[in-house]
Amino acid sequence: MYCKNCGKEISDYAFVCPNCGVKTENPNAERNAPAEKKTNTLAIVGFILAFLIPIAGLICSIIARKQLQERDEGGAGLALAGLIISIVELVIVFIYLIVVIAAVAAVM
Ligand SMILES: [Zn+2]
Numbered sequence: 097m098y099c100k101n102c103g104k105e106i107s108d109y110a111f112v113c114p115n116c117g118v119k120t121e122n123p124n125a126e127r128n129a130p131a132e133k134k135t136n137t138l139a140i141v142g143f144i145l146a147f148l149i150p151i152a153g154l155i156c157s158i159i160a161r162k163q164l165q166e167r168d169e170g171g172a173g174l175a176l177a178g179l180i181i182s183i184v185e186l187v188i189v190f191i192y193l194i195v196v197i198a199a200v201a202a203v204m
Contacts, residue, residue: 139171
């Protein structure tokens with residue numbers, strides 16, 4: 097097809113004319129555009145909570161990963177990051193508690 101502004105030949109799937117930058121009124125453009133995937137809400141929540149409340153972040157991330165297996169949503173990386181961060185933090189807290197308990201026990 098041709099740009100109706102400058103008359104140059106452009107791709108049938110172009111949103112804008114690469115020559116003059118004017119938006120095309122291309123019926124194919126929208127249909128062929130890769131639909132932007134919605135990011136799974138729980139994946140985002142889980143990732144944020146992983147830093148604040150690791151146990152809540154862990155639970156949200158696990159649920160998010162389950163949802164992502166069933167739904168066509170984005171956020172798999174976020175859910176995995178939330179899961180790993182939560183686990184790492186829980187392990188650190190766990191080790192810290194053991195050290196504190198051992199120290200208290202040693203003193204008593
Ligand atoms: Zn043009």
